[in-house]
Structure formats: structure tokens, C-alpha cells
Amino acid sequence: MGWVDNLNGPTGLMIGVGKGVIRSVLVDGNNRSEVIPVDYAINGLIVIPYEFYKSRKRPAEIPVYNITNADHRKAKMGDVITMCKRLGREYPLNVGLWYPDAVITTNKIYHQFNVLMFHWLPAYFLDFLLLIFGQKRFMVRVQNKISTGLDVLQFFTLNPWYFKSDNFASLWDNLSTEDRGIFNMDMHSDYSEEEYLIGCIKGGREYILKEKLEDLPKARFHHKIMYVIDRVCKIIFVGLFVYYLLKWTGVLALFSSNEQ
CATH class of the missing domain: 3.90.25 (UDP-galactose 4-epimerase; domain 1)
Structure with a gap:
């Protein structure tokens, strides 16, 4: 087919x-x-x-x-x-x-948040690193094409x-x-x-x-490594977010005073 x-x-x-x-x-x-x-x-x-x-x-x-x-x-x-x-x-x-x-x-609001956090910020960060090392930048250009394609696609996937x-x-x-x-x-x-x-x-x-299809075993191994890295990074990110949120709202200080 x-x-x-x-x-x-x-x-x-x-x-x-x-x-x-x-x-x-x-x-x-x-x-x-x-x-x-x-x-x-x-x-x-x-x-x-x-x-x-x-x-x-x-x-x-x-x-x-x-x-x-x-x-x-x-x-x-x-x-x-x-x-x-x-x-x-x-x-x-x-x-x-x-x-x-x-x-x-x-x-759509949640989607735009994800696009900002996981599409545009990494793209600008990687292009910044490429600029520092004197390499050709391309990630922002790729994200522009992806965004255009997703904007067209969403009309068909939401209706x-x-x-x-x-x-x-x-x-x-x-x-x-x-x-x-x-x-x-x-x-x-x-x-x-x-x-x-x-x-x-x-x-x-x-x-x-x-x-090459012969590379599938190696790709599966790399896929498992990326899974672990992804989960660890998410746990750290969420943990830091909750920590600073509690600190900003004063809840963390309240717990500290109760312990004393």
C-alpha cells in the first residue's frame, strides 16, 4: 500500500x-x-x-x-x-x-504554551549555541516551517x-x-x-x-536512554517549579516556621 x-x-x-x-x-x-x-x-x-x-x-x-x-x-x-x-x-x-x-x-492556550516552551525556546537556544561555535543556524527557520504547517493542519484536525x-x-x-x-x-x-x-x-x-533498517536495534537503545533523560528532566523541572511556587506564595516559609 x-x-x-x-x-x-x-x-x-x-x-x-x-x-x-x-x-x-x-x-x-x-x-x-x-x-x-x-x-x-x-x-x-x-x-x-x-x-x-x-x-x-x-x-x-x-x-x-x-x-x-x-x-x-x-x-x-x-x-x-x-x-x-x-x-x-x-x-x-x-x-x-x-x-x-x-x-x-x-x-489552544495549552498548545500555545507548549509551542513556546518546547518549540521556540529550544530553537532559539540551539541557534544561540550554533552562533557561539560559528556554525550555521537553522532551528528557528525549521520551527517557522513547522509552525506554518501546524497552523494549516489544525483546521483539518480540529473539525x-x-x-x-x-x-x-x-x-x-x-x-x-x-x-x-x-x-x-x-x-x-x-x-x-x-x-x-x-x-x-x-x-x-x-x-x-x-x-538504514539495520540501525533499528541501536535506535531502540537510544530511544530508551532518551526516555529516561526526558522523565528525569521533567521531574526536576516540575520539582523546581513547585519549590519556587511554594517559596513565592510563602507556604514554604510557613512550613519552616512550624518546624522551628
């Missing part, structure tokens, strides 16, 4: 999250996913004009073909994200910026979408057995979403990031 071999769409999002660059995404987990294998869509684009050409009588109204997933295959985006996180642990990418653990939320695809599904019934073997576009087939996502991850590693 085909996938798009560039950084546009879901593939780019998976790689960005897998590399630890994207730390927060606005997604409503209850919305249904409309992602289908790209070869299904391309085969549909080939068959539609072919079927239209075969028609002896021109239809009174222009037919509309929505190339979308079959209704019974539209999984909740929350379930897809959970599967992606699990597969990301099984097939991690090579060395990334941080441990891949993006926050999925519908709260529900429903497309009737009866016309598209009927095309499969009109194909001959020979044509079905060439132009697979049966959205009612039992292809595995998990198998498709594994193909996307492996393909992204090998063909986009140029990472």
Missing part, C-alpha cells in the same frame, strides 16, 4: 514527532481519520475518467467522486495516534532532538469531516477481474492500518531520512 514519500501530510507529521521536533499538536481525538493509501487514490483517479468514457449516455448531472475511506474503516484519530505512538516505540527513528512524546490536545463516497465505491463493482488486479481501489477490503503505518515509518526512515 502506497504512501507519500515527502514531508507533506501525515508522513511529515510522523517524522517530526518521531524526531522530537514537534512537541504539541492540536487534534480532536474523536474525529474520524480520512487518510487512505495514496495508490488507492491514484488508481481511483485513473478509473474515474475510464468509467466516464465507457458510459454510452452522458449523465444529466456531473458525477462527483469523493475518494475517501469507507465509512466502516474510518477510525478515530485518537486511536490512530495511540497506534502511532506504540509503533514509534517499536520502530524508532535514529538520533533526534528529544524523546518523541508530543502532547495531543484541543486546548469533523464527512464525505459520501458511494459513487467512488461503485466504481469497483464495475471493474473486470483483470482490471481489479491492476487498479486496486477496494476501500471495503480488509487491509491492515497497522501494516500500512509500519510501511510508512519504515519507508520514511529509509527513503526520506536515509536511515
